[in-house]
Amino acid sequence: MSDGFRDASHLPKQAGRNQADPDGLPRQRRGTTPQMHGRYPDLDILAFTSHWDGPTRTLILDRVENPPPFRFFDAAEVETLKAFCDTVMHQTREPRIPVLAYVDEKLHTGRLDGYQYADMPDDRETWRLLARALDEEARARGGDAFGRVPEELRLEICGHLADDEVEGGTWEQIPRAFQVAMRAILAAFYSHPWAWNEIGFPGPAYPRGYMRLGIDQHEEWTEDEAFAVDPVGDVKERGLE
């Protein structure tokens, strides 16, 4: 990564592999990112809250500080679906964004998205069936519930699901399960300030707004990408490991 991220060689399609290498990234120094790595090691969105309008601040702080309790899924479903969310979002260790908690709340309160595919059940039913189908698949392949099988097997099952290559049993009732599930998972993950720290999105911008719109420009209050530093060396040097 000699010229940092100006080069595109780190991108999955360029590198010809699915597995990116987040461990080569700097560790987060301020604020939190999921798994504590990111391109903006000193970006802490939650340090900006005094610049936000009241309703936005209340909403986002509540999102971070009070992840909702599980009320929709039962304990077994939670175990399976947590493992599923972690696998498809590559959340391999703490700190994790509690994705499933937000999904649970959405389903529990019926805050659905305004449509249901004709060949699919209601979203709430879909999620329950997904849990069942994942366990069936994991048992068929590895002999245990999805949440208890090794990561490689979970990745393999999710890969088949993403490529539409699962069939039989409960899968037949939910042909678009991955689509429906990912919609909720991505919304939960990328509405969390920790994810914004990771990707360099400055979050709510009202009433402050932006001023420097041009190429390679950034506001004096946003962080630049850490491409000037060799992340691996930098982390070692600062003893941040």
Added chain:
Amino acid sequence: MKGAGLVLKGSLRPKDNDSAFLLDPHRRGVPNRERMQRHRDGDEVDLVIVGCGAGGSVLAQRLGRAGWRVVVLEKGPFWDPDEDWVSDEEGAHALYWNEKRIVGGEDPVEMGKNNSGHGVGGSMAHFAGYAPRFHPSDFEVRTRDGVGADWPISYWDLKASFERVERELPVAGQHWPWGDPHGYPHGPHPITGAAERAWEGARACGIRMRVGPVAITNGVFGNRPHCIYRGFCLQGCKVNAKASPLVTHVPDAIEHGVEIRTNSMAVRIEIDGTGRCTGVTYVREGREHHQRAALVAVAGYSIETPRLLLNSTSARYPHGLANNDDQVGRYVMVQGAPQVAGRFPERLSMYKGPPPEISSEDFYETDESRGFARGFSLQSVGPLPIGWAEHVRGDGHWGAALREYMRDYNHWAVVGCLAELLPLPDNRVTLADETDHNGLPIARFDYTQCDNDRANIAYAKRVMNDVWSAAGAQDTLTIDRYAHLVGGARMGTSPEESVVDSDHRAWGVPNLLVADGSVMPTQSAANPALAIMALADRLAARLLAKRVEDGRPRPPRTGLVAVLEGGGA
């Protein structure tokens, strides 16, 4: 004022709409809401409108100004942007029509945040803000290109309405070289680095681009502040810089006696023994009410308008209102709207600035060498993180790869297209077996593309990829998607192939109008909101000039009759 026509810029005040001046410069909510006129259900008002969106609001404002007694029934709330809206993607969920619809067909269309709003302002509360006109060719697609349908009116019937609405929103952009060339009341906004990259690519391909046209103030306009380039247009503008009926037409409508009755879901249009509408039954706070009216206009957009007509059954109209010929709900259209992202070495921060920035209509009309009829427009867009995640997912990524593309967010820019897809009779809204909490059957929308549609979308994707490769993009990511609904109660020249006539009047029901995007016979390659407002403006003018008769001798009344008999306003 010599040369005034050439300097229509800045604070020029629309002649007959004071909305921008009725707003408060320091608070976003509509101030005169507190003194809004109230009507009783039992009073027969001149007009009840279902839906306070693009079409419904303009119609209400025009007729309210002319002294009509108007009630607008709106299912959603009366938004106060200061309190109800947040500067957050997921937090904008309440702005969308989230009640269930069933989507089917071979190419089902996602609803909700993608195309349906509710509450005062309708879908425009969270629309992106592009406000292009339709081209003259859009109105004669069947004659010119042998596909789709001709409209019963022409571009020239709407031209004055386009101009009027452009001044009211107001629209900002460069001089427009396409269609019927024209300028805009506000000048072009500055553009971001992301749009700059797209423009460079287009230039290298010989494609013309222009800044705008966007319904975002770019200068003094009443009490509406300037855009702060924060990029949350799709989540509702907390600044009041972006146009939506909530700030462009509702304040003036209220000032002129229009009542907007919120949290009121119309469930049935009632008729009498002669087949005329008597008013609208609606549910508010769990209770059914009936608002009597001399004239009913439905403006609930392309899913809810057909649904309401189909649900309004009676002994006389067992298949629903205006549906004797099985036309209601047919020919619903969306635009093919794939987006292609390009990756660059520099930091582009595409979340900055309004998502709509620059566009091209070079591919808008039919070019036989392309091998399909009609075309598409190109527009830059700037997805926020959830939108970007959906884009990355749309290209097939998940897990570690998705996270990596997400971390790369600041290096990407996105262009999208709007491909005109053709009106097809089986792309339609019907009633599903399932009912909502009011016991009302919900809508089912089936959608399948035809070969021309597929060819158009595939071609547009190639062009977008060419733009990025000419710009030197290091990588690209593509998502297939749809945008914008229109049709479902189209206007035409006979009841056998349409639902309303050229004056928006339902065939066979003399005092029922449809006044929203559902009347459009074709989709065009332009975004629809400006045209929907322009159609409502034209309809209002024709009602006021008594061009649209409702066929009933009216007992003398104040208000409406006074105006009409005084020769129109």
